[in-house]
Each structure stands twice: as structure tokens, then as C-alpha cells.
Amino acid sequence: MALLDIEGVSVSFRRARGWFGHEQTYVIQNLDLSINEGEIMAVVGASGSGKSVLAQAIMGILPANAKLEGRISYNGEPLTPERQVHLRGDELVLIPQSVSYLDPLMRVGRQVQPVTRDSGRKRGFITRSHMKKTEQELMERYHLPQGTAGKYPFELSGGMARRVLMATATSGQPKLIIADEPTPGIHPEVLAETMKQFRELANEGVGILWITHDVTTALTAADRVAVFYAGANVETAQVDDFTGTGERLRHPYTKALWNALPQNGFQPLPGSQPLAGQEITTGCSFAPRCNAATAVCTRERPELRKVRGGEVRCFYVT
Ligand SMILES: Nc1ncnc2c1ncn2[C@@H]1O[C@H](COP(=O)(O)OP(=O)(O)OP(=O)(O)O)[C@@H](O)[C@H]1O
Numbered sequence: 358m359a360l361l362d363i364e365g366v367s368v369s370f371r372r373a374r375g376w377f378g379h380e381q382t383y384v385i386q387n388l389d390l391s392i393n394e395g396e397i398m399a400v401v402g403a404s405g406s407g408k409s410v411l412a413q414a415i416m417g418i419l420p421a422n423a424k425l426e427g428r429i430s431y432n433g434e435p436l437t438p439e440r441q442v443h444l445r446g447d448e449l450v451l452i453p454q455s456v457s458y459l460d461p462l463m464r465v466g467r468q469v470q471p472v473t474r475d476s477g478r479k480r481g482f483i484t485r486s487h488m489k490k491t492e493q494e495l496m497e498r499y500h501l502p503q504g505t506a507g508k509y510p511f512e513l514s515g516g517m518a519r520r521v522l523m524a525t526a527t528s529g530q531p532k533l534i535i536a537d538e539p540t541p542g543i544h545p546e547v548l549a550e551t552m553k554q555f556r557e558l559a560n561e562g563v564g565i566l567w568i569t570h571d572v573t574t575a576l577t578a579a580d581r582v583a584v585f586y587a588g589a590n591v592e593t594a595q596v597d598d599f600t601g602t603g604e605r606l607r608h609p610y611t612k613a614l615w616n617a618l619p620q621n622g623f624q625p626l627p628g629s630q631p632l633a634g635q636e637i638t639t640g641c642s643f644a645p646r647c648n649a650a651t652a653v654c655t656r657e658r659p660e661l662r663k664v665r666g667g668e669v670r671c672f673y674v675t
């Protein structure tokens with residue numbers, strides 16, 4: 358049983374249209390994805406492919422105008438809004454894409470919990486010893502300069518803020534971490550630290566969903582890589598599949614992503630990702646850019662199927 362199981366999940370936003378009308382725009386379509394205990398699953402995909410929206414859906418923090426369909430299970434049971442509230446910030450944590458998730462009016466030290474939780478500590482009531490412990494931890498474990506705990510978020514540099522977010526998320530006893538990396542990437546040093554900490558946590562059994570737009574980075578630390586295209590996961594590959602000219606990769610989009618990397622010859626993929634639409638796409642969302650597409654690809658939507666130890670959403674991959 359997977360730690361997190363996402364089955365047939367779609368997310369749409371309700372937007373005003375004209376004077377009185379509304380329309381639903383689908384940004385995630387029939388997504389299937391699972392994360393096991395102790396596994397780092399990287400999610401890669403172009404900007405706007407729905408990665409952060411998926412993170413919000415799992416955490417239960419989608420905006421009010423969003424509609425979620427499908428099933429998300431955690432530990433074998435449906436992840437209901439009640440369970441999300443109960444688990445959030447505890448077993449289930451988010452390292453958000455932007456620092457704007459930190460409370461701008463609260464000193465950093467109050468937003469980070471020390472590793473050993475003070476028993477009976479109540480929210481809002483922070484003792485001097487708590488602040489001291491937090492300060493020490495920020496310095497030792499997260500390499501932040503002395504005095505960080507007393508600062509406000511706006512006083513932090515990008516790299517420092519990232520470390521604080523990491524500290525906030527990992528200081529309890531998380532079982533599932535959703536890490537949404539900022540675009541463009543984070544400071545290489547902070548990234549290296551983060552990846553090391555993720556691996557340690559994964560070794561302890563924590564499942565990690567690691568959202569990044571950068572394939573090269575994903576490959577350095579992940580176990581599996583889920584590739585998003587226009588709101589759907591087109592492939593789940595093993596890290597080892599990314600090799601050579603991409604002959605072990607399954608989906609044409611994953612191959613194109615791989616071959617577009619500077620070290621693989623910078624071969625660009627013509628065209629662009631389709632925009633979010635009013636309805637779930639009938640055909641394959643990649644068909645307009647695919648050399649191998651046939652009539653069936655624009656007519657029918659391929660299901661995710663298991664191929665060579667991975668998963669792919671394409672009729673023709675063998
Ligand atoms: N609150 C919202 N209301 C309406 N549309 C939204 C909202 N939030 C996100 N979207 C749309 O959903 C789509 C997916 O956005 P998302 O932020 O998940 O992309 P992403 O894959 O995380 O991109 P990036 O790599 O740039 O972070 C985009 O088209 C975006 O405009």
C-alpha cells in the first residue's frame with residue numbers, strides 16, 4: 358500500500374465570464390500518482406503544468422474557487438478535508454514554493470518548532486527556552502546565522518528563507534513532505550543541503566513529493582520522476598531511465614525534455630503546452646506536438662499504463 362495514492366484527480370477553477378456567467382477551467386486532468394514510504398518522487402514539468410496546484414490539493418489548501426474531483430488516499434484511507442486539517446503541519450507538511458507562505462508579521466523563531474516538542478506547549482504561547490532552542494537548531498542544523506529566530510521573514514535573503522521553510526516543515530515528525538521548489542531554482546548550496554536532508558528523511562521512511570522544474574536536479578536525488586504535461590502525468594520513470602539519448606524513457610515528451618538539456622544537445626521541442634481548458638481534453642494533450650500522433654490520439658485519451666517498470670500515458674509506447 359502506498360503512503361499517498363492519487364487516483365483520477367482533476368482540479369478546475371471557477372472564473373467569472375461576462376456579466377453573469379461563469380466557466381470552469383481544468384488545470385489538472387485525471388491524474389494518477391502514488392508515493393511510497395521512504396521514497397523521493399520528483400515531479401517535473403513546464404511552468405503552469407499544475408504542479409503547485411497538485412501540492413495544494415494534497416494539503417487541502419486549494420483556493421475557494423477551485424473544485425477537486427477524484428480520490429486522494431493517505432495511509433490507505435481517504436484524505437478527507439477533516440483529515441487534512443488534522444494531519445497538516447504534523448504528519449503532512451508543505452515546503453511552499455514561495456516565502457509568502459510564512460507569516461510576514463511573526464518572528465521566524467515563533468514559526469519554527471524545535472525538534473523535541475515541548476510537551477503541552479500551546480499554539481501562540483512560546484517560552485524563552487523554546488526560542489533559544491529554536492535559535493540553536495536553526496544555527497546548527499540549518500546553518501543560519503545567529504539572530505535569525507528574531508528576524509521577520511522580509512529580513513531574510515532568499516537562501517535563508519528557504520532554510521527557514523525547510524526547518525519549519527521538518528522540525529516535527531513528518532511522514533509525507535511536499536516540497537515545492539521555487540522557479541527559477543534555489544541557491545545551489547541550499548539545494549544540496551535540502552537534498553541531503555531529504556535523503557536522510559527518506560531513509561527514515563518519510564515519503565517526499567519533490568516538485569521542481571529542473572530535470573537535472575531531480576535526477577540527483579529522486580528515486581522516481583513523474584513528468585507533468587498540461588495538467589496530466591504523462592510518465593513515471595525510474596531515475597536510471599534518464600540515460601543516453603533517452604532510449605529507455607517512454608513518453609515522447611519525457612524524451613524531448615531530456616534531449617532539450619544542454620548536456621544532451623539542446624534540441625528544442627517546437628510548439629507550446631496547451632492552455633488550461635474548459636473541459637477535460639478528449640484526446641492526448643501532447644498530440645499536437647507529437648511526431649508519432651495518429652487520428653486516435655486526438656480522439657481518445659490514453660490511460661496511464663505500466664510499461665517496462667514505469668508508467669506512461671501513450672497508445673504507442675511498448
Ligand atoms: N487560484 C487560481 N485561480 C485560477 N487559476 C489558477 C490558480 N492557481 C493556479 N492556477 C492556474 O493553474 C495552472 C497550473 O498552475 P501551477 O501553479 O500549478 O503551475 P506549476 O506547474 O506549479 O508552475 P510553476 O513551475 O511555474 O510553479 C496555471 O494555468 C495557473 O494559471
Ligand code: NI
Pocket residue numbers: 408409410454537
Ligand atoms: Ni508551481
